[in-house]
Amino acid sequence: MSDIRKLAEKRADAKIGFYKKFMVYIAVNAFLAIINAVYTPQYLWVLFTVVLWGFGILIEFLKAFVFPDTFETENYREQKIQEEMEKLRN
Numbered sequence: 689m690s691d692i693r694k695l696a697e698k699r700a701d702a703k704i705g706f707y708k709k710f711m712v713y714i715a716v717n718a719f720l721a722i723i724n725a726v727y728t729p730q731y732l733w734v735l736f737t738v739v740l741w742g743f744g745i746l747i748e749f750l751k752a753f754v755f756p757d758t759f760e761t762e763n764y765r766e767q768k769i770q771e772e773m774e775k776l777r778n
Contacts, residue, residue, distance in 0.1 A: 695757065702752040713745050 717738050724734040758764065 699752075699756050702756060706748045706752040709748055710745060713741055717741070 717734065720734045720737055724732060
């Protein structure tokens with residue numbers, strides 16, 4: 689299998705994973721919002737889950753769409769190893 693195919697599969701998997709996580713985020717938080725509205729409308733505790741879980745969703749989005757292979761490719765790892773080896777030589 690070619691390197692391009694592997695990279696394309698990795699990017700596609702990251703995007704599909706993000707979409708799945710986002711749909712779960714929407715469904716669970718909608719359910720929690722309904723529970724919040726019915727049982728404790730005076731206290732909006734659902735905002736804690738929306739915001740805190742939302743940060744995680746934002747990070748997943750950035751990893752999948754904005755910086756798709758910045759930190760997870762073998763090339764990046766090899767580049768960092770070479771940089772560290774240069775530092776140790778000097």
